[in-house]
Amino acid sequence: MSTNLGQRLIERGIERGIEQGLRMGRQAVLRVLSSRFSPLPPRVEERLARVDDLQRLDALVVVALSVQNVEDFTRALE
Secondary structure, three states: OHHHHHHHHHHHHHHHHHHHHHHHHHHHHHHHHHHHHOOOOHHHHHHHHOOOOHHHHHHHHHHHHHOOOHHHHHHHHO
16 A cells, blocks of 8 residues: 555656656746747747647757747747
């Protein structure tokens, strides 16, 4: 019984860690974009909120640093 509880607690901790990583990744992308192209169109935040892959978010930080305009970034989100 305690093993199942322990396993559930571990799994919940992992899930929270992933959620926190996704949240931080999205915030990093938004910070870069906002510093370069403020104000951002609402659709950028809406699309970014649907990204649920940490590696994709990491790649999007690089894209955000290199695109010439927010429209190019939006195309990269597709």
